[in-house]
Amino acid sequence: MVLDIFLGILQIVLFPGIVFCIGLTFLLEWIDRKYYADLQNRMGPLYVGWRGILQPFADFIKLMAKEDITPKAADRRLFTATPFFSVAVPLLALLFIPITNVTGVLSFQGDLIFVLFLTTVIAILIILAGYSSMNRYSSIGAARAGLQLMGYEIPLTLAALTPAMIARSLTITEIVKYQAVAGMSILIFPSMIAFGVFIITLLPELEKIPMDIPEAETELVAGWQTEFSGKKYAFLRLSNNLELLLGAGLAVTLFLGGPYGIEKLPGLTALDLAIQANIVLSTVWYTAWFLIKTAIVVLIITNLRALFSRYRIDQMVRGAWKYLTPLMIGITAITMLLSAAVPGLYPIV
Amino acid sequence: MSRLVDWARRSSPWLLHFNSGSCNGCDIEILAALMPRFDLERFGALLKGSPRHADVLVCTGPVTRQQAPRLRRIYEQMPEPKFVMVVGTCGSTGGVFRGCYNAAEGIDTVIPVDVYVPGCPARPEAIALGAVKLLEKLKNAQKQARGEK
Ligand code: SF4
Numbered sequence: 040m041v042l043d044i045f046l047g048i049l050q051i052v053l054f055p056g057i058v059f060c061i062g063l064t065f066l067l068e069w070i071d072r073k074y075y076a077d078l079q080n081r082m083g084p085l086y087v088g089w090r091g092i093l094q095p096f097a098d099f100i101k102l103m104a105k106e107d108i109t110p111k112a113a114d115r116r117l118f119t120a121t122p123f124f125s126v127a128v129p130l131l132a133l134l135f136i137p138i139t140n141v142t143g144v145l146s147f148q149g150d151l152i153f154v155l156f157l158t159t160v161i162a163i164l165i166i167l168a169g170y171s172s173m174n175r176y177s178s179i180g181a182a183r184a185g186l187q188l189m190g191y192e193i194p195l196t197l198a199a200l201t202p203a204m205i206a207r208s209l210t211i212t213e214i215v216k217y218q219a220v221a222g223m224s225i226l227i228f229p230s231m232i233a234f235g236v237f238i239i240t241l242l243p244e245l246e247k248i249p250m251d252i253p254e255a256e257t258e259l260v261a262g263w264q265t266e267f268s269g270k271k272y273a274f275l276r277l278s279n280n281l282e283l284l285l286g287a288g289l290a291v292t293l294f295l296g297g298p299y300g301i302e303k304l305p306g307l308t309a310l311d312l313a314i315q316a317n318i319v320l321s322t323v324w325y326t327a328w329f330l331i332k333t334a335i336v337v338l339i340i341t342n343l344r345a346l347f348s349r350y351r352i353d354q355m356v357r358g359a360w361k362y363l364t365p366l367m368i369g370i371t372a373i374t375m376l377l378s379a380a381v382p383g384l385y386p387i388v
Numbered sequence: 389m390s391r392l393v394d395w396a397r398r399s400s401p402w403l404l405h406f407n408s409g410s411c412n413g414c415d416i417e418i419l420a421a422l423m424p425r426f427d428l429e430r431f432g433a434l435l436k437g438s439p440r441h442a443d444v445l446v447c448t449g450p451v452t453r454q455q456a457p458r459l460r461r462i463y464e465q466m467p468e469p470k471f472v473m474v475v476g477t478c479g480s481t482g483g484v485f486r487g488c489y490n491a492a493e494g495i496d497t498v499i500p501v502d503v504y505v506p507g508c509p510a511r512p513e514a515i516a517l518g519a520v521k522l523l524e525k526l527k528n529a530q531k532q533a534r535g536e537k
Contacts, residue, residue: 076429085430087399094432100396101443106467108440254437261438268440268467 055138055326057130063330064280067287068095070334071341078345095280099273107269110172117171122267122274125164129281132157135211136288137297138329139322142212149209154289155196158244161282162188165253168275169263180262183352184253187243190359195240197367201233202293204374205385215297221386223296228384229374234294236367238339241286243355245279247340249347252355287336288329295332298325394530397443397469398523400432404442404466408459408498409491410449411484413509414476418446421512421519428519439465444522445499450478450485451492463499472501473522475515477508484508 050056069084069092076083084091109118132154134144143150165188169181202224203209206217214224224230243250246262254262267275291297302311302324314321350358378385407415422428422435436442439462451459463472474495477483482493495501502525505518 072429076427080424081427082430083427084432087432091430091432094400097396097399097432100392101400104393104396105443105469108465108467257437259437261436261441264441265438266440272441 050144051134056134056144059138060130060133060281060284061277063333064277064284065095065099066092067284067333067337068280071283071337074338074341075345078342099277102273102276103270105269107271108266110174110266112173113266114171114173117167118266119271121164121168121171122271122278125161125168125278126274126281128157128160128164129278129285132285133281133288136285136292137211137215137325138288139298139326141215141297141299141325146210146212151199151203151209151211151214154211155199158195158282158285159192161278162192162244165263168267169253172263172266174266176260176265177263180253180259180265183259184246184263186352187246187250187252187355187359190356191240191243191363194236194359194363194367195244197364197371198233198237198240199289199293201230201370201374202227204371204378205230207378207385207387211292215292215299218296219299219303223294225294229370229377230294232370233367234290236363236370237290237294238336238343240363241290241340242343243359245283245286245340248344249350250355251349252352255349283337283340284333287333287340290336291329291332295336298329300324300328390534394527394534398527398530400434401444401471401519401523402434402436402442403428403444403446404436404439404462405446406448406459406462408447408449408455408479408495409452409485410476410478414448414479414507417509417512418448418475418515421515426512426516428516431519431523433519440467442466443470444519445470445472447472447474447495448476448479449495450482450488451495451498453490453492456492456498459495459498471503471522471526472499473503473505473518474501475505475510475518477506477510480504480506 052058072094073083073091084094087094087097109115135146135150135154137143162184166181166185169177169184202214205224205227206214208214208217218224221227225234241247246253253259254264259265264272264275296303301307302314314324405415405418420426422433445463445466447459449455463470472495474480478485479495482491485491486493492498503518503522505514507514
């Protein structure tokens with residue numbers, strides 16, 4: 040009993056919980072920056088650690104040690120609280136993502152809905168952060184962030200629900216298990232389109248470059264983050280990285296088969312059994328596959344980031360409401376029709 | 389712990405670029421220093437938009453009378469520890485603007501300066517060297533503060 044509680048706490052705090060996730064975000068940021076620099080024919084971080092691998096960590100420590108300014112006009116309590124909450128919320132959501140195992144650290148019936156709800160909470164926190172700093176740039180940035188995040192929330196949710204409808208379950212573990220039997224959802228008909236939409240909506244949700252309208256630095260200094268300095272800015276950066284990990288992790292879990300690797304291919308059953316028999320081996324194996332798949336999703340996002348330049352506000356709004364939302368509603372309808380009309384198409388497991 | 393913080397400070401100088409009335413020659417060269425050939429990001433430098441996020445204020449220009457209060461305010465908005473790097477002859481001494489009725493004679497008449505990069509305009513190599521010098525100076529100061537040689 041005591042041992043169970045101890046192990047549970049260890050799982051939440053160390054591996055695969057908080058410490059592991061934060062370390063993973065530093066690694067992903069390094070991959071992102073290095074690849075981004077490479078696409079622009081630059082070197083990227085080079086001298087801090089092996090090929091600059093410690094750069095995100097150094098940035099974080101430096102920001103933590105810097106002076107922390109709270110503007111006089113700011114709403115002091117809200118201004119201090121939002122950065123901490125915006126780290127805590129994605130961390131909580133990350134505990135539901137299966138990394139070392141088929142199930143996440145936390146898991147219950149219908150947890151996919153809860154994770155999607157948490158992504159909406161992040162949007163609200165961003166609006167509060169911009170509003171509480173009482174700076175003109177921050178307010179405009181927060182208003183834009185609200186417009187953008189609310190618009191893209193609907194296609195994101197519908198895209199995440201498509202594989203759930205195919206697997207006939209709202210539990211993340213069930214969806215992963217379904218994919219182990221029926222193949223990755225990205226290979227099943229309507230959900231490959233949903234995967235594309237999911238990746239596209241991740242860009243505005245994470246405020247990456249073609250959709251970085253809320254922090255457009257040529258117009259708004261740094262958007263809703265303008266007034267945050269020192270520790271608070273460190274937390275905001277960490278929060279954005281955690282959201283990137285969460286988005287990529289959700290994409291991996293829902294569309295790319297979660298932490299399962301090649302052992303689910305037909306003919307490799309012996310390997311599968313060998314892995315499942317040994318808990319250490321299975322943990323390493325699943326984590327490695329999760330890392331590889333997440334890195335692939337991050338590289339796709341980086342590629343898009345390097346490829347496009349910022350859209351105008353009207354183009355951003357139109358993209359959400361005129362194209363992506365109707366498309367996703369159509370795909371949802373098609374999925375429902377198919378699963379009702381063609382019984383054998385999505386096997387029941 | 390303090391060693392870790394010192395190392396982190398040396399490893400990630402984030403820049404804020406400010407033009408206090410220069411002819412724009414040096415500003416273009418600063419951008420060139422951030423571009424593929426020289427790429428200051430290899431030292432961890434990122435160009436930031438907000439003074440609240442930056443560590444190094446990269447200034448150009450002789451500080452015109454209109455810009456002086458703004459330069460001072462931007463400097464005060466930056467969180468400690470902060471450093472100032474001047475790029476260009478006119479920022480260091482007044483240069484071609486020396487003796488003008490409407491301009492001060494260099495950035496250091498308004499705010500304290502850590503590194504000067506001369507040249508009209510300063511070459512991007514020189515700007516990269518200036519950045520390295522700044523980091524070295526910081527390292528020496530940290531060593532002295534810890535009482536090492
Ligand atoms: S140093 Fe020369 S090139 Fe540079 S800003 Fe001054 S006048 Fe222009």
